[in-house]
Amino acid sequence: MLTYIGILIIVIGLLSLLTKPIMGTTKFTSWATPKRSLQIVLLGLALSILTGAFFYAEPGTAYAVQYPWGGQKAVFRQGIHTKMWGRLIPIQFELPIKYVIPNSNGELGEQSEYANVDDAKYWAFSDAVKARIATSVVIGINTDDENQFLSVADRNKTEQNMIRSRIIPNIDQSIKNTCKLMDAQDYISGQASDFDRYFKDQLENGMYVLEEYSENQNREIIGDSSTVRTVMNKESKQKRFRIQLRNGEPVREKGNSLKAYGLSVIQAVVTEIDWEETFDNRLQLQKEEVAQTQLEKQQAEREFYRAQKEKARGEADKAVERARLEKEQIQKTIAAETEAKVAEFNLTKEKKQYEVEKFKALSKKVAADAESYKNAKLVSAGLTPQERAEWEYKTSVHVARELKDLSLPEIFIEGSTSKTNDGNLLQSLIGADLAKKMMDSKKE
Incomplete structure (x- = not known):
């Protein structure tokens, strides 16, 4: 740009030198002296040289x-x-x-x-x-x-x-x-x-x-x-x-x-x-189709989840009913087990009671044998006719009453087979018991 301005200034300076001889003396030619015209030409040359030798990047x-x-x-x-x-x-x-x-x-x-x-x-x-x-x-x-x-x-x-x-x-x-x-x-x-x-x-x-x-x-x-x-x-x-x-x-x-x-x-x-417009129309149809497909898909998913919900509800009801039946089963099982344990306990109790009664009967038997032995010794030692008559009387009077109250052991095991005993076992037991009663009545 500066190059063109410099060239323009050079042209103006040269024209100012030529106008005075051609146009004569005028107001412009009187201002454009040869010295000034030369200065203008030199300024244009300087600008041209400057712009031609350098540039701004x-x-x-x-x-x-x-x-x-x-x-x-x-x-x-x-x-x-x-x-x-x-x-x-x-x-x-x-x-x-x-x-x-x-x-x-x-x-x-x-x-x-x-x-x-x-x-x-x-x-x-x-x-x-x-x-x-x-x-x-x-x-x-x-x-x-x-x-x-x-x-x-x-x-x-x-x-x-x-x-x-x-x-x-x-x-x-x-x-x-x-x-x-x-x-x-x-x-x-x-x-x-x-x-x-x-x-x-x-x-x-x-x-x-x-x-x-x-x-x-x-x-x-x-x-x-x-x-x-x-x-x-x-x-x-x-x-x-x-x-x-x-x-x-x-x-x-x-x-x-x-x-x-x-x-x-x-x-x-x-x-x-x-x-292009035809493809835009096709895209619009595809968008509508996709929207309809999405809507149907959502409806299908909704139906699927509704069915899943009903299925889950049925499973929950089944679980509740199963829990109720299991509870009843457990209650009945526990009651049956309790009844069985009670029966087992009662059986054990009866067995223990039987053992106790058995030992009580054996104790009474031993005591009766001892008393019978004592009375037999007293009889064999000899009684006066009056004492024997009194003993027989009391025996005959009280024998029925004592037999009623007499408790004999249910089980008796006889360990001896000797036949030299005086009388049989029943007579010995009865005699021992009657003798004990008579002794008690004498003391009274």
Whole structure:
């Protein structure tokens, strides 16, 4: 800019020198003396020399300086640098390139002055659905290799020429190849991130070599296993493409890469997609179908949980009834066990009582034997006729009463078999008892 101003000042100075001889003496020519005209020319020359020898490098911009004698250099730092009337090729460190979908008024919206903005184009996916795809791409230049930068600047001449002839064709080819790899339905069903990944990878490393293939139709079983049919896809006539692989790596087109120009992809994303109207209508129908499916699914789940609730309630009632019956069973079992233990205790008690009575009878027997022996000794010692008569009388009077009250042992074991005893055992016992009674009555 200063160069043009300097040239303009030089022209004005020269004109002021020529006007006086031509126009004569006027108010202007009287002011424009030869001295002043010469000063104006010298000022213009100074400005021209200054602007031609130096330039100001803006921040964030790289400059290729090409000298008139054929040399060149790269400037990556901001500030004042020499150019010695050479040519400048400025290129930004980062080049924003955007495809934008216009609004209803055909406007692209507010954009940065440093960004290269174009209208989004229509692209066809593999299922022939078309859409305008808005992208945001940021390309970075190589500021580490000065020779490569100078080569790129020399071949492209200007930044705009590099964007239009090198970068944008690669962006378009990447979008086109990526659209061939998937259906529009696949994109909206979760493969949007794959689209961005394929798009950026091709921009940075080169375009994929695609190959056409045919999908195998799956045999579908209808009803029982004996009825089988093949369902044909409505879109089976559409061409299908996939990435050609070699040793597990994608095959790429040679020489079609931004890396060859020392450019790197900093960002490459799809910001918006405007589908064609027919696909929008199909999407709306799908959304309604999905909503209806979700509603039916919720209803089915509600019925399922209601059935589960009833089943749980029945299980709870069964558990309560089972607990009640088990409680009754336990009560009856405990009562039966208690009755059995009581019967067992009573049997033990009866056995003990029998033992006691048995020993009591044996004790009485021993005592009766002793008394009988004593009375027999007294009788054998001799009684007077009067005592014998009294003894017989009392015996005859009290024998019936004493026999009534007489307690004899239930069990008697006789240990001797001798027959020399005087009288039998019963007589001995009765006699012993009667003798005891008579002795007691004498003492009274």
